[in-house]
Amino acid sequence: MFNTAKSAYSVVFTTSFRTAYRLVANAYPFRKGSPLLVCQDNHACVRQLINSAVNLGAQPILAPLGENDLCMTESNLKPLLKRRFFHRSGSLVVYPAQSNITGIRHSLEWILRAQKFNWQVLLDVSTFLPTSQLDLSHYQPDFVVGSFENMVEYPSGMGYVLVKRSSFCVSVYRFPEADSTITLIPKAPEWRGEDYHIVCEDESPPLLLFASINFGLQHLQTLGLGLIDQRVKVLVHWIVHNLKSLRHEDEFWHLVNVYSPFTEKNRGNIISFNVLENSGEHVKPTLVKKLAAKYRIALGVATCINPGVANLLGSPKERKRNLGVFSERYSSRFTCVQVSLGPISNFEDAYRLVQFLLQFRNPEFVPTQLTKLKEQTLSVQTALRRQSI
Incomplete structure (x- = not known):
């Protein structure tokens, strides 16, 4: 489905697409002065990242769309990626693979260009899959967030986060009377971590749900x-x-x-x-x-x-x-x-x-x-x- 291996990405299963954003927003190591580049075509869930960045003293910036074609333009995006920021922690770009209103597929080449300027990238594929193909062996964003409901048409609402192992190791913390959360440990090659995690806000999803998702993904592979x-x-x-x-x-x-x-x-x-x-x-x-x-x-x-x-x-x-x-x-x-x-x-x-x-x-x-x-x-x-x- 993603053309990648377990050795490259960890998987975090979430009870909703919104939860996937919340986990990254609460765990990403924003610091004072850290830049958060938000594309104008992002899903409304990006508000969680913006709020978290502001609370930690980071600097959210908007990358506007072209008003005529509603696409990411060279003149709007490249100067923002090339800006110099003086801070210790990484810079994060929140990039939509496809618009959830216009249906425009934005060029994935911007992932490589952003990483060339030492930005970390969160790629939103919630509407991109399964009617488009994502090759994570070529494009390797640090995070991928998406929705299984959009992929397999199963009314579960479940979401997921893929976390690149070379960028972060994932640890899940569960609290008796609060929502579970994750911790991101930057570049810890000595600790590989688990292949997958399940983060629930209310009760744990039934095993039948995972079986249904697995069946749906296999069906997509069969169709091609x-x-x-x-x-x-x-x-x-x-x-x-x-x-x-x-x-x-x-x-x-x-x-x-x-x-x-x-x-x-x-x-x-x-x-x-x-x-x-x-x-x-x-x-x-x-x-x-x-x-x-x-x-x-x-x-x-x-x-x-x-x-x-x-x-x-x-x-x-x-x-x-x-x-x-x-x-x-x-x-x-x-x-x-x-x-x-x-x-x-x-x-x-x-x-x-x-x-x-x-x-x-x-x-x-x-x-x-x-x-x-x-x-x-x-x-x-x-x-x-x-x-x-």
Whole structure:
């Protein structure tokens, strides 16, 4: 799956993706003046690292995205990596392999370039796998955080952290009345440590859960990660091409505003968009999701999972170019619809999605569907009242 060996990385199993971030945030050896470079396309969980760095006197810095293509640009990132900092502890870059809103795959070459300037790298692969391939024999970040739920479609929510042994050894501390935590011991070659650890916040996950994850990973290997990658690329290209060509009945206004890149280069498995009315206003993403469910199409709604990109896609008046976008007090009003393709997605799924969205060309489609939803809601409420009598 990762093309690496147990001798290269330790594995920490966590009860959630958020816990994976928390463990690194609490254990990383930040010191006064230590730099923490946060990319604007990071998941909202990066707030835990920012808060930990600030509490320990470290210096968080934002690496902004290009406003036109929403990619990591040479002009924005390279000068920050080359900055000289006077401190004893390491420097940490939090780098997303793929955007969880636009679906853009960011170049993994920045891992090597950051390490060339003596930065340590935390790579977020939560949406990158399993529809992309990660070669840890070539790219060797110090940490890899991800989610098994996204990889094997199993509703466990479990996450994981891979820790490079040549950078840190891992030790787990468990407390009777508090969350378990880990300790990172920098460069301790005389102590190899355990191959894997399990960190639980509440009760221990059942063994059946690990068996299910193992079965799911083996199934992915059987399908072939390369074939999954190729098929998803073809399906996403077809969907994006068709969505961008959809127009209202007057053939003047676009029907869908797509936030994912049009070209195939650097495009992942996520497509984000909003359906537009004739007036140019967005149809509420929650309504689009509800209507899609009636046609047995599973869509998501992206709200606060990526405040940095949401800030760029939202109102220009609210746009920020600093770490304020990751503040817990900041809340972007931007929302959009998301479709995420997986290992078993096929052309029928893609075709049904486009045909569903075509119905929004009819000005009467939304009002008619709203009326039906209200009638169904009233019918359910009436039935519940009768049962309670």
